[in-house]
Amino acid sequence: xxxxxxxIGRVTRCSIRGFAGATQLPETAFPSFGDFCRAEMRPxxxxxxxxxxxxxxxxxxxxxxxxxxxxxxxxAADEPTAEQLLDSQLRRSIPVEISALTVGHRVGGAWLxxxxxxxxxxxxxxxxxxxxxxxxxxxxxxxxxxILAADAVSQEDLLEASLQRAALAxxxxxxxxxxxRAGRECARRLGHDLPRLEAILERLHEL
Amino acid sequence: MSLDLPRVLxxxxxxxxxxxxxxxxxxxxxxxxRAALGAAAGLAPDEWARRLERAGKxxxxxxxxxxxxxxxxxxxxxxxxxxxxxxxxxxxxxDRHAAALYFLVNIGSLHLIxxxxxxxxxxxxxxxxxxxxxxxDDFHGLIGAEAVQAERDIxxxxxxxxxxxxxxxxxxxxxxxxxxLLWIALEEREIxxxxxxxxxxxxxxxxxxxKSHAVALAxxxxxxxxxxxxxxxxxxxxPWEEIDRDRLxxxxxxxxxxRALFADRLAPGQRSALFVDGSPVNKRFDAEGFQVxxxxxxxxxxxxxxxxxxxxxxxxxxxLIDIVHAGILEQCRITGIPYVLVRAHELAVVGQxxxxxxxxxxxxxxxxxxxxxxxxxKAESKRWTSQRKRHSL
Numbered sequence: 001x002x003x004x005x006x007x008i009g010r011v012t013r014c015s016i017r018g019f020a021g022a023t024q025l026p027e028t029a030f031p032s033f034g035d036f037c038r039a040e041m042r043p044x045x046x047x048x049x050x051x052x053x054x055x056x057x058x059x060x061x062x063x064x065x066x067x068x069x070x071x072x073x074x075x076a077a078d079e080p081t082a083e084q085l086l087d088s089q090l091r092r093s094i095p096v097e098i099s100a101l102t103v104g105h106r107v108g109g110a111w112l113x114x115x116x117x118x119x120x121x122x123x124x125x126x127x128x129x130x131x132x133x134x135x136x137x138x139x140x141x142x143x144x145x146x147i148l149a150a151d152a153v154s155q156e157d158l159l160e161a162s163l164q165r166a167a168l169a170x171x172x173x174x175x176x177x178x179x180x181r182a183g184r185e186c187a188r189r190l191g192h193d194l195p196r197l198e199a200i201l202e203r204l205h206e207l
Numbered sequence: 208m209s210l211d212l213p214r215v216l217x218x219x220x221x222x223x224x225x226x227x228x229x230x231x232x233x234x235x236x237x238x239x240x241r242a243a244l245g246a247a248a249g250l251a252p253d254e255w256a257r258r259l260e261r262a263g264k265x266x267x268x269x270x271x272x273x274x275x276x277x278x279x280x281x282x283x284x285x286x287x288x289x290x291x292x293x294x295x296x297x298x299x300x301x302d303r304h305a306a307a308l309y310f311l312v313n314i315g316s317l318h319l320i321x322x323x324x325x326x327x328x329x330x331x332x333x334x335x336x337x338x339x340x341x342x343x344d345d346f347h348g349l350i351g352a353e354a355v356q357a358e359r360d361i362x363x364x365x366x367x368x369x370x371x372x373x374x375x376x377x378x379x380x381x382x383x384x385x386x387x388l389l390w391i392a393l394e395e396r397e398i399x400x401x402x403x404x405x406x407x408x409x410x411x412x413x414x415x416x417x418k419s420h421a422v423a424l425a426x427x428x429x430x431x432x433x434x435x436x437x438x439x440x441x442x443x444x445x446p447w448e449e450i451d452r453d454r455l456x457x458x459x460x461x462x463x464x465x466r467a468l469f470a471d472r473l474a475p476g477q478r479s480a481l482f483v484d485g486s487p488v489n490k491r492f493d494a495e496g497f498q499v500x501x502x503x504x505x506x507x508x509x510x511x512x513x514x515x516x517x518x519x520x521x522x523x524x525x526x527l528i529d530i531v532h533a534g535i536l537e538q539c540r541i542t543g544i545p546y547v548l549v550r551a552h553e554l555a556v557v558g559q560x561x562x563x564x565x566x567x568x569x570x571x572x573x574x575x576x577x578x579x580x581x582x583x584x585k586a587e588s589k590r591w592t593s594q595r596k597r598h599s600l
Contacts, residue, residue: 070542070549077541083319084546086326092550 034161345399
């Protein structure tokens with residue numbers, strides 16, 4: 001795990017199936033749709049290394065920017081100056097809500113594709129997974145089932161974005177093999193829905 | 208909630224009625240003040256000098272400047288390119304009930320280059336002060352709110368000087384969200400002369416730096432409550448032989464603020480004449496070459512009136528005064544008060560939540576250094592009762 005991961009927010013709402021966090025970031029520092037993230041859970045009482053925290057692992061499926069009075073003033077003005085607009089877009093910290101679909105967890109140092117036993121802790125920090133963590137978590141592609149079963153999420157878009165992130169985290173020679181494995185996992189899960197499978201495989205082909 | 212709202216409600220209603228009546232009464236005095244301004248504008252400089260001399264050393268009202276008293280100057284053109292810098296500060300006061308003694312000053316600043324098309328530079332710089340020399344005054348007492356505010360004001364001016372020294376090419380406008388005088392200068396008796404001298408020296412050092420770069424420095428006061436110009440009008444109206452301390456106190460404009468007069472006189476974008484601040488602190492500033500002048504400015508289409516303080520090097524240079532006038536108007540165009548100050552405040556503000564996190568971190572550090580963090584019994588008991596809940600069966 002990265003030694004100094006930077007937090008992208010804190011958990012404000014959570015359930016077993018997902019969590020939402022709030023943060024204040026300049027627009028340049030936003031996380032992206034499809035990014036893998038983690039938020040700390042209550043420590044496991046059954047097993048695991050004492051020094052490894054337990055995390056719920058999520059996929060970011062929505063980012064919403066909340067407005068405030070100053071943003072509304074600028075938006076309503078006839079002509080904010082270029083410098084004021086750039087200040088708001090690049091410098092000013094603005095309230096952001098991050099929504100993540102839970103697709104797995106880490107307990108006792110092991111990455112697992114099942115839903116976690118508990119939701120993350122309220123106000124625990126949310127971190128993006130670094131490359132090593134993404135590789136470790138996506139070794140088991142059964143996490144894809146959570147995306148394919150998710151409501152209120154654009155499943156195909158989230159699948160494509162998350163697999164793209166995961167593929168980029170692989171060493172270059174292993175990327176094609178990873179995408180092939182992902183395609184097989186999708187085929188196994190969507191054998192009953194050939195039109196949808198075909199649409200997804202087309203997207204994977206473009207990765 | 209401890210406040211018994213039903214019991215305070217009749218008092219609120221009474222207060223509302225009194226405030227409305229007072230507002231109507233004061234509004235009736237504005238035409239008199241407007242007429243007095245017109246008449247006072249006709250006084251010759253010699254006559255002003257005689258009257259001010261007779262008012263004596265205790266005179267606290269404004270003094271006329273080189274500009275006609277009743278002038279209303281339209282907005283000058285804004286430069287195509289202008290460096291605009293704003294700084295604002297926030298503070299955490301020392302708390303003798305806390306686990307450790309400290310105070311914090313946090314300075315937010317924004318440097319925006321109008322006309323550049325570049326994003327501004329933003330900064331937020333916290334300074335934690337915990338050494339004995341920072342916390343105790345010349346009489347070994349714990350410093351009070353005034354001293355912390357002075358540290359904040361000094362840090363704000365230093366931040367303006369730091370940013371102004373990096374400006375590639377003039378002109379530049381530097382704004383503070385306050386007047387320019389350092390009021391701690393009035394506290395010599397309470398905190399000691401040596402300490403006050405040290406504060407002033409640091410503050411003036413930054414002003415000197417700004418002056419050396421010919422920066423158009425200004426202090427912006429929103430919704431000013433001062434009545435210095437009205438006091439001057441009262442002085443002008445009094446018969447010569449009646450000018451004394453008691454009559455000067457019996458002003459017909461009691462309760463009225465200068466801004467009511469200038470809201471009536473100035474059109475949107477116009478500024479008043481320059482006046483000299485009459486406070487005794489300004490005499491010390493004058494001795495250093497930083498005498499403070501001020502004018503009133505109607506900042507927008509509504510009747511918002513701001514007071515703008517400028518130092519002598521700005522007041523005496525028409526180009527710099529024009530930069531202050533045009534620059535502040537442009538900065539106020541969308542946000543009502545200068546945009547750089549809105550953002551500097553946002554970058555500076557330390558809320559109650561920040562204070563609690565700061566105390567938590569301090570507690571961790573104390574434990575790490577072998578000391579159990581412990582607030583006073585009073586602090587403990589306040590914590591017990593501050594989250595009172597009603598229990599029901």
